[in-house]
Amino acid sequence: xxxxxxxxxxxxxxxxxxxxxxxxxxxxxxxxxxxxxxxxxxxxxxxxxxxxxxxxxxxxxxxxxxxxxxxxxxxxxxxxxxxxxxxxxxxxxxxxxxxxxxxxxxxxxxxxxxxxxxxxxxxxxxxxxxxx
Numbered sequence: 142x143x144x145x146x147x148x149x150x151x152x153x154x155x156x157x158x159x160x161x162x163x164x165x166x167x168x169x170x171x172x173x174x175x176x177x178x179x180x181x182x183x184x185x186x187x188x189x190x191x192x193x194x195x196x197x198x199x200x201x202x203x204x205x206x207x208x209x210x211x212x213x214x215x216x217x218x219x220x221x222x223x224x225x226x227x228x229x230x231x232x233x234x235x236x237x238x239x240x241x242x243x244x245x246x247x248x249x250x251x252x253x254x255x256x257x258x259x260x261x262x263x264x265x266x267x268x269x270x271x272x273x
Contacts, residue, residue, distance in 0.1 A: 144184065144188065144228075144231050144232060144235050146177070146182070146183075146184075146227065146228065146231065147183065150177065150178070150181070150182050150183065151175055151176060151177040151224075151227065152175070152176045152177075153173055153174070153175050153220055153223065153224075154173070154174045154175075154176070155170040155171070155172070155173060155216055156170055156172045156173070156174055156209075157170050157171075157172060158171055158172035158211040159172070159211065170216070171211070171213075171214060171215065171216045171219060172209065172210065172211035172219060173209070173210045173211070173216065173219040173220050173222075173223045174207065174208070174209055174223075175206075175207070175208040175209075175210070175220075175223040175224065175226075175227060176205055176206070176207055177205065177206040177208075177227055178204065178205050178206075179192050179193060179200070179204040179205070179206060180204045184231065187237065188231065188234055188235060191234035191237075192204075192206075192230070192231070192234050195230075195233075195234065197230070199230070206227065206230065208223045208226050208227055208230075209223075210222040210223035210226065
């Protein structure tokens with residue numbers, strides 16, 4: 142079940158896109174800045190916690206997601222792209238990570254490891270000084 146984000150919880154601002162654009166670049170604001178405040182959102186608390194713990198360059202220290210979309214020449218396409226990327230970010234933390242249960246090495250793997258160590262030890266022992 143995808144997490145819904147209401148439209149009023151994020152701000153979309155039109156800005157000028159960077160890079161080449163010819164004569165169009167100075168006249169049209171077609172890039173988009175999307176700002177989404179994690180703490181003030183209606184997301185579930187566990188989603189908020191996992192979002193805040195993400196080490197993502199798009200999330201500021203204050204808990205605001207900033208997404209810049211300037212892939213397309215159309216403002217509407219860039220707006221849709223920014224919203225889609227916000228949904229992908231939220232969906233990436235929607236499912237809780239699996240709890241790791243520590244396992245023990247098998248008896249066979251322990252024996253193979255020790256045999257490998259003794260073989261390496263024997264090879265290194267042959268590299269020593271030769272005594273007549």
